[in-house]
Amino acid sequence: MHDDHDLVKLVGKLDLRAKVRLLSGGSVWRTAAEPSIGLRALTFSDGPAGVRGPGWDERRTSLALPSPTALGATWDEDLVRRLGALLADESRRKGVDVLLAPVLNLHRTPYGGRHFECFAEDPLLTARLGVAYVSGVQSGGVAAAPKHFVANETETDRLTHDVQVDDRTLRELYLAPFEAVVEAGAWAVMSAYNGVNGHPMSENPLLTDVLKDEWGFDGLVVSDWGAVRTTVASAASGQDLSMPGPWGPWGDLLVAAVEAGEVAESAIDDKVFRLLRLAARVGALEGQGDIEGGSAPEDVAGGEEFAPAEGLLPEAASGLALLREAVSASTVLLRNNGILPLHPGRTIALIGAGAATPRVQGGGSSGLYPAAENSLLDALRTRAEVVHAPGVRIDDQPTPVRAPVQVRVLGANDEELFREHRLTGRILETEEVPGAEVLEISTTLHVTETGPWRLAVAGYGRLTLDVDGTRVLDEVQPVDTDDPAVKHLRPPHHAVEVQLTEGTAELVARRELGEDSGMASLLAADPPRPDAEQEFGAAVEAASRSDVAIVVVSTTDAIEGEGRDRSTLALPGEQDALVTAVCLANPNAIVVVNSGGPVLLPWREDTAAVLLTWFPGQEGGNGLADVLFGTGEPGGRLPTTWPARETDVPVANFLPEDQKLGYGEGLDIGYRAWAAHDVEPAYWFGHGLGYTTWDYLDAKAERGVVRVRLRNTGRRRGREVVQVYLSREESAVRRPLRWLGGFARVEAEPGETVETTVEISAQATRHWAGEWVTESGGFTVHIGPDAGTTRIRLAARHVLRPR
Known part of the structure; x- marks a missing residue:
């Protein structure tokens, strides 16, 4: 085992060039070694809803967890901790040392395109779940890297925009979750692309002044991929590791800067020391044993995945059972007229494309290849008589061709440099070989229907498509972005309509491999589309002939995905019209919302029930079926306030202007902003129904805790999340009208009375005034099931300073 003294001696064995070499990636997903x-x-891997492992290859599958918004909806630290431990198992199976997760940015507005990766709009809920996630991952000897430090709530111009935010807002909202995970012992932190108050985060004083000096963070600061853009300014800051590599602004340029006296060599030594400390913690340093409760992961020769250890297979029953449990725990029952849970024997019309092909994960760098997926259609067919009708088309994105797919990398004069067979026509990475000029994707398409097929090719450079030897598409797509999420994950596509005859057709797509254009390419094929009016009518007819109609409405990657924000909260396509028509055709209409964040639900009062399933991961179908038939409790509570109308959204300033983004609303985001504007949302933060009811009987506040008694007044065992909000009418500083002070989960049998203790966070009773200050006197205590409902109010005489 290496202590800090040993690590200092190891640093001293290296010359300047060797030390600097360690501070940039050795490749895209790995650091440099020093034998x-x-x-x-x-080895690093993207998170947070699973461990993809280094690179993108659909042949290497992963367990797909519910999205972080779903985990936020659980309000359940123990469950999140257990899921973190499962992610550690997955990381070790894939030879991963550092998981780039969790995301601790807040839901500042509902328009954030990447909010499905974040837990909540509230800093306390985010902090508590973030600590649970980190502790779970690191319990398995794998480092968590909470991200994106800090104020990275907007995707538009995310590489360059500068957030303007006052110190109090920064401390009490956006830094608070990071402070909590640092106090809990996070081994790494990822710095963000954006700037804060005039400094890009990869060279921001916050890395040193707050993160390292004030909080005492002893881990490694890793950059977001490509976020380090300067040599001296970033190296002189608290930024420790620049990823990816070995290219970039450090390397030889940093050696020269140190030799010129522009960067102190002592700063380089500290960065290398922190890298070695992280390596010791995850078992990447020779001669190191158990470190802080973890155990060294298996080594990975040549960067290849090692054989899974017994019990860590992705199909392991315990892992799948935990994922299924998480689906029930995160599903939010927004409305129920008593139809749920369903009784056996009813015929079901299952409507919506998402019922058969659900969105189990969000779009962007968090994407992975699920080990298996089950849809609601598959799950319900084992329990009831079901007829499925898509109803409407909501996504115009092309569908990648499926196996068998041949991929070739070609050089000059079409010389074949590399060949492999893949499972899909969406190729994000393949073998990189010297002299590569062209990537070719080919397949034999089984034409199941005669008519106009829509064929598409995506990528940068010259794109061509041949069908049975005839050129049908020839386009040039220039590189038009620096955003890695676009360039390397979803490049633009070009489509053509081709008349095909039932049988087979040979498709060959090619794209040029230009400098800095990425590898991402696509060959896609979609059959003739059915008549939209007939499809809509068939769905409504199926609903009218069934006992129950379940409509699944969904967002798309084009709406919720990395690298872009949302322009509207409305559901895409004609889904709202479809729900309205189904509700008129069948009074027992249940709507399932398959989205990562808030959407408008203009028909919500016309339905028999509304369920929110987020992006539920690979066990989404089974978990949701459990909830529908009552074998599982809809345990979720909203981690974000949902608006009734778009014009009601209180924080609408979410787009940068001239590369500047002002957080002028201060502390009033989420439910705080709704309360400040005195506007009633569709559903408050914290809202969620179960299959039972509760009476809040009484409560008392003591120093640091609130004790609440409540009774299960329903006919089933149930779960309630007791939420305590604070307010202070007379204060030396401006405060939100109310804010979350603590919460606790409680379970009880029918008729049972239980008492729960809600601990009040120290963070909830203090404010930032150049230092942390707690005003003397008391706070008013509001106890209830959500941010807008008070069941018990305790007067302000109660002093709630932590014990």
Whole structure:
């Protein structure tokens, strides 16, 4: 085992060039190794809803967890901790040392395109779940890297915009979750692309002044991929590791800067020391044993995945059972007229494309290849008589061709440099070989229907498509972005309509591989589309002939995905019209909302029930079926306030202007902003119904805690999340009208009375005034099931300073 003294000696064995080499990636997903001191490369993987492992290859599958918004909806630290431990198992199976997760940015507005990766709009809920996630991951000897430090709530111009935010707002909202995970012992933190108050985060004083000096963070600061853009300013800051590599603004340029006296070598030494400390913690440093409760992951020769250890297979029953449990725990029952849970024997019309092909995960760098997926259609067919009708088309994105797919990398004069077979026509990475000029994707398409097929090719450079030897598409797509999420994950596509005859057709797509254009390519094919009016009518007819109609409405990658924000909260396509028509055709209409964040539900009062399932991961179908038939409790509570109308959204300033983004609303985001504007949302933060009812009987506040008694007044065992909000009418500083002070989960049998203790966070009773200050006197205590409902109010005489 290496202590800090040993690590200092190891740093001293390296010359300047060797030290600097360690501070940039050795490749896209790995650090550089240094055999002379027993240091192997560290392997990173994207999170947070699973462990993809290094690279993108659909042949390497992963467990797909519910999205972080779903985990936020659980309000359940124990469950999130257990899921974190499962992610550690997955990381070790894939040879991953550092999981780039959790995301601790807040839902500042509902328009954030990447909010499905974030827990909540509230800093306390985010902090508590973030600590649970980190502790779960690190309990397995794998480092968590909470991200994106800090104020990275907007995707538009995310590489360059500068957030303007006052110190109090920054401290009490946006830094608070990071402070909590640092106090809990996070081994790494990822710095963000954006700037804050004039400094890009990869060179921001917050990295040193607050994160390292004030909070005492002893881990490694890793950059977001490509976020380090300067040499001296970033190296002189608290930024420790620049990823990816070995290219970039450090390397030889940083060696020269140190030799010129522009960067102190002591700063380089500290960065290398922190890298070695992280390596020791995850077992990447020779001669190191158990570190802080973890155990060293298996080494990965040549960067290849090692054989899974017994019990860590992605199909393991315990892992799948936990994912299924998480679906029930995160599903939010927004409305129920008593139809749920369903009784056996009813015929069901299951409507919506998402019922058969649900969105189990969000779009962007968090994407992975699920080990298996089950849809609601599959799950319900084992329990009831079901007829399925898509109803409407909501996504115009092309569908990648499926196996068998051949991929070739070609050089000059079409020389074949590499060949492999893949499972899909969406190729994000393949073998990189010297002299590569063209990527070719080919397949034999089984034409199941005669008519106009829509064929598409995506990528940058010249794009061509041949069908049975005839050129049908020839376009040039210039590189028009620096955003890695676009360039490397979803490049633009070009489509053509081709008349095909039932049988087979040979498709060959090619794209040029230009400098800095990425590898991402696509060959896609979609059959002739059915008549939209007939499809809509068939769905409504199916609803009218069934006992129950379940409509699944969904968002798309084009609406919720990395690298873009949302322009509207409305559901895409004609889904609202479809729900309205189904509700008129069948009074027992249940709507399932398959989205990562808030959407408008203009028909919500016309339905028999509304369920929110988020992006539920690979066990989404089974978990939701459990909830529908009552074998599982809809345990979720909203982690974000849902608006009734778009014009009601209180924080509408979410787009940068001239590369500046002002957080002028201060502390009033989420439910705080709704309360300040005195506007009633569709559903408050914290809202969620179960299959039972509760009476809040009484409560008392003591120093640091609130004790609440409540009774289960329904006919089933149930779960309630007791939420305590604070307010202070007379204060030396401006405060929100109310804010979350603590929460606790409680379960009880029918008729049972239980008492729960809600601990009040120290963070909830203090404010920032250049230092943390707690005013003397008391706070008013509001106890209830959501941010807009008070069942018990305790007067302000109660002092709630932590014990």
